[in-house]
Each structure stands twice: as C-alpha cells, then as structure tokens.
Amino acid sequence: MADGTRRAVRDAASSCGYKINLVARSLRIQRTDTLLLLAPCVDDSFCPGILRSVEDAALSMGYSVIVGFTAKSEKYREAYAELLSAGRVDGMLVMDGGSGVERLTGPRPDLPVVQIFDRIYESHVPSVRVDDHLVADLAVRQLASMGHRRIAHISGTPDSRAASDRQTGYMSALRGLGFAVEEAMVRNGHGRRDGAAEAMRQLLELSQPPTAVFCASDSMACAAMDVCRDRGMHVPGDISFIGADNTADGQNAYPSLTTVHVPRSDICARAVEKLVGLIRGQQGIPHDTVMPVELMLRGSCAPLRKAVAA
Amino acid sequence: MADGTRRAVRDAASSCGYKINLVARSLRIQRTDTLLLLAPCVDDSFCPGILRSVEDAALSMGYSVIVGFTAKSEKYREAYAELLSAGRVDGMLVMDGGSGVERLTGPRPDLPVVQIFDRIYESHVPSVRVDDHLVADLAVRQLASMGHRRIAHISGTPDSRAASDRQTGYMSALRGLGFAVEEAMVRNGHGRRDGAAEAMRQLLELSQPPTAVFCASDSMACAAMDVCRDRGMHVPGDISFIGADNTADGQNAYPSLTTVHVPRSDICARAVEKLVGLIRGQQGIPHDTVMPVELMLRGSCAPLRKAVAA
DNA sequence: CTGAAAGCGCTTACAG
DNA sequence: CTGAAAGCGCTTACAG
Numbered sequence: 001m002a003d004g005t006r007r008a009v010r011d012a013a014s015s016c017g018y019k020i021n022l023v024a025r026s027l028r029i030q031r032t033d034t035l036l037l038l039a040p041c042v043d044d045s046f047c048p049g050i051l052r053s054v055e056d057a058a059l060s061m062g063y064s065v066i067v068g069f070t071a072k073s074e075k076y077r078e079a080y081a082e083l084l085s086a087g088r089v090d091g092m093l094v095m096d097g098g099s100g101v102e103r104l105t106g107p108r109p110d111l112p113v114v115q116i117f118d119r120i121y122e123s124h125v126p127s128v129r130v131d132d133h134l135v136a137d138l139a140v141r142q143l144a145s146m147g148h149r150r151i152a153h154i155s156g157t158p159d160s161r162a163a164s165d166r167q168t169g170y171m172s173a174l175r176g177l178g179f180a181v182e183e184a185m186v187r188n189g190h191g192r193r194d195g196a197a198e199a200m201r202q203l204l205e206l207s208q209p210p211t212a213v214f215c216a217s218d219s220m221a222c223a224a225m226d227v228c229r230d231r232g233m234h235v236p237g238d239i240s241f242i243g244a245d246n247t248a249d250g251q252n253a254y255p256s257l258t259t260v261h262v263p264r265s266d267i268c269a270r271a272v273e274k275l276v277g278l279i280r281g282q283q284g285i286p287h288d289t290v291m292p293v294e295l296m297l298r299g300s301c302a303p304l305r306k307a308v309a310a
Numbered sequence: 311m312a313d314g315t316r317r318a319v320r321d322a323a324s325s326c327g328y329k330i331n332l333v334a335r336s337l338r339i340q341r342t343d344t345l346l347l348l349a350p351c352v353d354d355s356f357c358p359g360i361l362r363s364v365e366d367a368a369l370s371m372g373y374s375v376i377v378g379f380t381a382k383s384e385k386y387r388e389a390y391a392e393l394l395s396a397g398r399v400d401g402m403l404v405m406d407g408g409s410g411v412e413r414l415t416g417p418r419p420d421l422p423v424v425q426i427f428d429r430i431y432e433s434h435v436p437s438v439r440v441d442d443h444l445v446a447d448l449a450v451r452q453l454a455s456m457g458h459r460r461i462a463h464i465s466g467t468p469d470s471r472a473a474s475d476r477q478t479g480y481m482s483a484l485r486g487l488g489f490a491v492e493e494a495m496v497r498n499g500h501g502r503r504d505g506a507a508e509a510m511r512q513l514l515e516l517s518q519p520p521t522a523v524f525c526a527s528d529s530m531a532c533a534a535m536d537v538c539r540d541r542g543m544h545v546p547g548d549i550s551f552i553g554a555d556n557t558a559d560g561q562n563a564y565p566s567l568t569t570v571h572v573p574r575s576d577i578c579a580r581a582v583e584k585l586v587g588l589i590r591g592q593q594g595i596p597h598d599t600v601m602p603v604e605l606m607l608r609g610s611c612a613p614l615r616k617a618v619a620a
Numbered sequence: 621c622t623g624a625a626a627g628c629g630c631t632t633a634c635a636g
Numbered sequence: 637c638t639g640a641a642a643g644c645g646c647t648t649a650c651a652g
Contacts, residue, residue, distance in 0.1 A: 022396040023337045024645030027628050032333060034376070041362070043558075048358040052351070052379055059378075059389055064398070066344070066374045069362055079369055086332040087629095088374070193562070226564065248353075249559070252503065254536060334629035337644050397645095625650085634641085 034064045035275065036089040038080060040096045041071040044191075045219050045247035046264075047095070050116070053268035054093060061276050063090075070096060084111055091275045094125075096160070112278035116271045117262075118162045119288070126278070128271040128289040132162045135260045136169025136214065137176075138295045139242040142258070143212040144177050147304035148240060151179070152210035154189040154199045154220050163191065166216045166244065185210060189220045196220030200227040211239060211304055218243035218250030218259050225253060225300065240301035255299030263291050344374045345585065346399040348390060350406045351381040354501075355529050355557035356574075357405070360426070363578035364403060371586050373400075380406060394421055401585045404435075406470070422588035426581045427572075428472045429598070436588070438581040438599040442472045445570045446479025446524065447486075448605045449552040452568070453522040454487050457614035458550060461489070462520035464499040464509045464530050473501065476526045476554065495520060499530045506530030510537040521549060521614055528553035528560030528569055535563060535610065550611035565609030573601050 026032045037054050039047050051067060058065045066089060068080040083089055091112035115127040136153075143151050153170045156163030171181050184206055187199035196215060200223070203210055215221035221243030225235050233239055235255055243250050243259040250257030270289055277285045336342045347364050349357050361377060368375045376399060378390040393399055401422035425437040446463075453461050463480045466473030481491050494516055497509035506525060510533070513520055525531035531553030535545050543549055545565055553560050553569040560567030580599055587595045 019395040019397070021337075021645050022393070022398045023333060023342060024628090025647075026333045027331075027337050027630085027644090028646045028648085030628070042352075042358040043362065048352040051358075051361070051377065052353065055377055055379055059386065064376045064378075064393060066376050067361065067365055068369075068374075069365055076369065083332070083374060085329040087329070088332045222562070226562070229564065249562075252532070252536070252559075254539065254564075331629050334644090335631075337628090337646085338630045338632085340644070622652085623650105624652095626648090628646090630644090632642090634639105636638085636640095 030087075032088060032090050033062055034066060034089045035272070036066050036068060036080060036083060036092040038068045038070055038092060038094045038096070041069055044217075045249045046217065046245055049247075049264050050095065050268055053265040054272060056265075057269040057272035061272065063272075063276065091279045093271055093275060112275055114271045114275040114278065116267055118160055120161065126274060126285070126287050126289075128267050128274060128291065129162070130262050130267070130293050131290050132165030133169035133172065135244050135262070135293050136166045137173045138260050138293065139214040139244065140170055140173035141177070142295055142297075143214065143240060143242060143301060144173075144179070146212075146240065146301060148212035149179060149304075150185070150208060150210045150212070152185040152187070152203050152213045154187050154196050154203075154213060154215045154224055156189065156191040156216035156220070158188060158190075160191070163216050170214055189215065189224075191217060191220065193219055193223035196223040197227050200224035204228070204231065209239075212301065213239065213241050215241065215243050218245045218247045218253075218257055221257055221259070221300070222249050222253045225257070236300050236302035237305070242301055246296055251298075253300070257300045258298045259296050261294045261296050263293070267291050340397075342398060342400050343372055344376060344399045345582070346376050346378060346390060346393060346402040348378045348380055348402060348404045348406070351379055355559045356527065356555055359557075359574050360405065360578055363575040364582060366575075367579040367582035371582065373582075373586065401589045403581055403585060422585055424581045424585040424588065426577055428470055430471065436584060436595070436597050436599075438577050438584060438601065439472070440572050440577070440603045441600050442475030443479035443482070445554050445572070445603050446476045447483045448570050448603065449524040449554065450480055450483035451487070452605055452607075453524065453550060453552060453611060454483075454489070456522075456550065456611060458522035459489060459614075460495070460518060460520045460522070462495040462497070462513050462523045464497050464506050464513075464523060464525040464534055466499065466501040466526035466530070468498065468500075470501070473526050480524055499525065499534075501527060501530065503529055503533035506533040507537050510534035514538070514541065519549075522611065523549065523551050525551065525553050528555045528557045528567055531567055531569070531610070532559050532563045535567070546610050546612035547615070550614075552611055556606055561608075563610070567610045568608045569606050571604045571606050573603070577601050 035058055042048055055065050070077055084092060094115050095117055113125050115125050117129050119127045119129055140151060153167060155167045174181050187202055189196035189199045213224060215224055221241050225241055228235055228239055235241060241257060243257045246259045246261040250259050274285055345368055352358055352361060365375050380387055394402060404423060404425050405427055423435050425435050427439050429437045429439055450461060463477060465477045484491050497512055499506035499509040523534060525534055531551050535551055538545055538549055545551060551567060553567045556569045556571040560569050584595055
C-alpha cells in the first residue's frame with residue numbers, strides 16, 4: 001500500500017470512530033509502552049514530585065506509567081513482580097534499593113531496570129542519583145564555616161544506601177575538618193518526622209547539646225526545628241539547621257530551611273531516558289549517573305553566637 | 311481436563327519458570343485489569359494520599375493503576391483519552407471535574423468512569439465525594455460559636471465545584487447565622503499557597519480586617535497563617551483559622567490547624583469499589599455517594615478576645 | 621505495489 | 637472427560 005493510500009485509509013477509519021486496540025498491538029509487537037515505577041510511599045514530601053516527573057518524562061517518550069507502592073507489605077512486591085514477569089510492562093524504575101530489587105527481577109533477569117536516588121551495593125542495576133557523601137559534605141562544611149563545632153546528625157532509614165552515605169559523608173566531613181565524631185551526636189530519625197522529633201529531643205538532653213544539626217532530609221529537619229521552637233529556642237539564633245533534598249516543606253518552614261538541593265526532576269527525566277534506552281537496546285548507556293547537587297542558603301542557619309576558636 | 315490434572319500442569323509449568331502473558335490474556339478476555347487515575351497534580355498536600363489510597367484499593371481488587379496528571383496541558387488529556395479509547399484500561403477515576411471529563415469519555419461513552427471529590431453539574435458521571443456545603447458550614451459555625459463575626463473566606467480554584475460549594479456554603483452559613491456577607495471578605499486563593507498568601511495580605515489591609523478566616527484548603531490556611539505570623543500577629547490570639555481537608559501540612563503547622571476532616575482514603579476505596587462494580591456490570595450501584603465529614607478542633611482558633619454581642 | 625496469510629499467547633466453545 | 641481449533645485485533649513477512 002502506498003503511503004497516500006495508507007493515510008487515506010487511516011483518515012477514513014478514524015473519521016468513522018475507529019480506535020486502534022493497543023492490547024492487540026502490544027501482543028503483536030511484544031511491547032507495552034508501559035513502565036512500572038516502584039516507590040516506597042507517597043506520603044512524604046519527597047516522593048510526590050518524583051511520580052510527577054517520572055510520569056512527565058515517560059509520557060513525552062510515549063510511555064504510560066503504572067505506580068506501585070512497596071512500603072505496605074511483601075504481598076505488594078509480589079503483585080508487582082507478577083506484572084513484570086507477566087509482560088505487562090517493558091521496564092521498571094525503583095526507588096528503594098535495599099529490599100529486593102534483585103529478587104523482583106529474578107523471574108525475568110533480562111528486564112530493564114533503573115534505580116533512582118538509591119543504589120544497591122555491588123549491584124549491576126544501573127542507577128541515576130546524587131553523590132550523597134557530597135550532600136553531607138556541603139552541609140557540614142557550611143555549618144563549620146559559620147563557626148559551628150558541635151554539629152549533630154539526624155539520619156534517615158538505615159536500609160537506604162542514600163541515607164547511610166549521608167551519614168558516612170557527615171562523619172568523614174567532620175574528620176576532614178579535624179573535628180571529633182561523637183557517637184551521641186548521631187541519631188537515627190528513621191526518615192520520618194516523629195523519628196526526627198524524638199532524635200532532636202535526645203540531642204537537646206545531652207550535657208553539651210549541638211549548636212547545629214544536619215538532617216538527612218528536609219522533612220526531618222522541619223520536625224526537629226519544631227521541637228526546638230516548642231522548647232522556646234530560637235532558630236537560627238540558638239541552633240542552626242541544614243536539611244537535604246530541597247522539598248517544599250523546608251521552603252515553607254519558618255525560618256525557611258537551608259538545604260542541599262537534589263535535582264529530583266532532572267534525575268527522574270534522566271532515569272526514564274536511561275530506562276527507555278535500555279528497553280530499546282541502545283549501546284553505550286552509562287551504568288551509574290551522578291547528578292550535581294547545590295547548597296541552598298536560607299534562613300535556618302546563622303554563625304555561632306560566641307565564636308570559639310577550634 | 312480434570313481439576314487435578316489442571317493443577318498438576320499449572321504446578322509443573324510454574325516450576326519450570328512459566329509465566330502467563332497478561333497481554334495475550336487481556337486480548338482474549340477483553341479486560342486489562344488496569345484503571346486510569348486522572349489527577350490534576352501531585353504537588354500539593356492533598357493528592358499524594360489519594361494516589362496511594364486508590365492504588366491500595368485497586369491492588370486489593372486485582373487492578374493496577376496508571377496515573378495521569380492533567381494539570382500540565384491539553385496534550386496530556388489527549389494522550390490519556392487515547393489510552394481509554396484504545397482499550398488499555400477498563401475504567402477511569404477522575405478528580406478534576408470541570409475540564410472535560412465528558413469530552414474524555416466521548417470516544418467511548420460506555421467506559422466506566424467515577425468522579426472523586428469533585429462533581430460536574432448536571433452530570434451523569436457517578437461520584438464519591440463529601441458535602442462541601444457542609445464542610446463550610448461546620449467551619450463557619452465553629453468560628454461563630456467562638457464569638458467571631460468578621461469571618462473571611464479564602465477560596466479554592468474557581469473551576470472546581472468542590473471549591474465553589476465551599477464558598478457558597480460559607481455564604482449560606484453566614485446568612486443562616488444572620489451575619490452580613492461582605493464581598494471584600496471573600497478572596498480567591500486559587501487553591502495555592504501563593505494565592506492564599508496574597509489573599510490574606512489583602513484581607514489584612516481592610517479597614518476592618520477579619521478576626522477569623524475559613525480557608526478552602528489546609529495548605530492555603532497554612533500559607534495564610536504564615537503571612538500573619540510574618541506580620542507579628544499571634545494565631546489564634548489575634549486571628550483564628552480553620553482549614554479544610556485535614557492534610558499533613560495543617561497538622562504539622564504551628565499552631566496546628568483546626569480543620570474539617572475529609573475522609574480521603576475512604577472516598578478513594580469507595581470510588582474504586584464503585585468503579586470496579588461498574589466495570590463488572592453490577593446493578594444497583596448508587597450514582598452519587600456522599601461521605602461524612604468531621605470537625606477537627608486544634609490550636610488555630612480561639613474565642614474572640616473582646617466578645618461582642620451580635 | 622498490493623493483498624492475503626501467519627502468528628503474537630492466551631481462553632473457551634466445541635467436537636470427539 | 638479430553639484435546640484440537642477458533643479467535644481476540646493487531647503487525648509484518650511473504651507471495652503474487
């Protein structure tokens with residue numbers, strides 16, 4: 001059939017209300033043009049934007065995205081593993097590295113997978129992320145440059161490599177500056193507001209409480225600031241805070257939160273591109289992509305009041 | 311084939327790593343077990359939970375959900391309309407009533423659709439929602455019961471029926487109480503933080519500013535409270551606030567926000583049930599389901615300082 | 621250049 | 637009860 005004829009037929013068909021059946025098409029060409037996004041949750045300030053950015057990038061490349069939340073239980077993972085192995089999606093984007101990416105892809109080891117934000121140790125799963133050591137380093141050095149020496153850390157979920165990298169980054173930054181690393185100054189906030197609030201309370205009960213806190217996420221920093229305010233302390237006059245991620249809650253906080261920007265939408269766009277490249281069998285796709293981060297100075301940190309020479 | 315034989319074959323097959331091809335199955339049985347959720351966005355405090363609840367309910371009924379965000383542009387709606395008409399999903403859940411639900415379903419008028427939270431006027435699209443007049447009524451009466459007479463309203467996006475119902479609900483509550491409705495006391499916050507902040511500034515510039523504000527959403531109420539705090543006002547000492555929806559940002563605000571709880575996850579679960587019922591051709595499914603709301607008293611409102619008899 | 625046929629991997633109605 | 641065949645609606649390789 002000539003192109004002209006083909007177009008004429010198409011036009012005639014669509015003007016009659018003909019709609020292609022995408023399921024039949026998928027079966028024939030062995031491609032669904034659908035991606036699966038596996039996210040731990042959507043209840044925090046971090047994930048929602050991810051979802052939007054992923055969907056955005058996917059749609060512009062001709063893909064739909066099915067979302068799966070994994071936090072709830074193991075049953076959920078199984079359900080999504082089935083979608084994968086049953087050929088309903090062409091590839092998968094995963095956020096939570098720790099628990100079972102490799103297990104999920106087990107039934108179909110050839111299935112393209114890209115990990116975002118997090119990364120499994122020693123993994124062959126391609127990833128797009130930031131350098132979380134650097135995130136911590138920027139935060140700690142900023143606080144140090146303002147004269148702070150007693151810098152605490154409220155950490156994220158221990159099963160996330162991103163969180164553990166932020167913690168080790170914090171420690172090596174302190175060492176690099178010649179400061180002591182005190183175990184009592186590191187508290188696990190579990191990545192949640194309540195965990196961070198409890199961590200902050202414990203830090204305030206120390207005989208020598210911190211004058212500055214680096215939190216592994218903005219939402220935890222906001223919760224920790226709230227604890228200080230409830231105790232009548234002034235931020236940043238009495239205590240300085242730096243978060244990480246640059247989410248809306250930190251920006252809206254009072255005072256607005258100094259943070260390390262993580263380019264979430266760029267990461268998502270890049271990850272979708274990479275996944276689609278993998279699906280299409282492109283060559284020369286980088287295994288691990290590291291995106292730049294940037295310190296955002298806002299109102300939540302100030303120079304140490306009584307400057308003490310180190 | 312006897313059931314025993316069938317099971318034996320199944321077991322043998324799955325132990326050999328056999329995986330059913332769901333695309334082929336879908337083509338044969340004319341069913342995809344996939345739903346489309348059309349949401350305006352996911353950047354606010356309201357939508358993310360919706361997504362989670364919908365996905366949750368859907369998965370437990372054996373459905374996957376594809377998400378589509380409509381805020382970006384008309385092109386997006388077209389892309390999703392194509393998914394619908396091309397038979398890739400069995401049904402659709404829509405949040406934003408105003409713009410084009412009917413148009414979307416145009417190519418396939420038989421396609422099951424359920425509207426959540428919002429509702430088109432005179433529509434034949436089934437819905438699950440709350441009584442937004444009642445939401446406003448509860449808020450206004452609470453403020454009135456605390457002695458407030460000058461009660462302002464910061465409204466949501468004008469194209470949403472939920473928002474316009476909250477506004478008319480506010481006005482009829484005032485009338486029901488015998489208070490005057492002043493036009494200057496109603497400001498459009500466009501459902502966004504920045505819009506609400508601007509609206510609040512305008513309210514504070516009135517010769518007789520309000521002593522209490524009912525905002526059509528918690529996020530707008532938070533933004534409005536921030537404006538007051540920046541001006542050195544005390545909430546609730548100088549001015550009281552009530553929001554609506556009961557989202558996390560209101561709960562985390564300082565002071566924590568009094569609000570009218572909208573049972574979002576119940577609404578989503580009910581909507582998914584209803585949609586699945588429609589897909590399966592069940593009879594007797596109610597057209598419009600209205601879920602209960604509840605006032606949540608928290609720290610952002612207080613009795614009017616100088617009680618003035620009405 | 622054009623049209624008929626094969627086949628993607630299932631389910632199900634039907635013949636044996 | 638069992639097995640072979642038809643068919644869901646496409647795409648594409650192939651014969652004419």
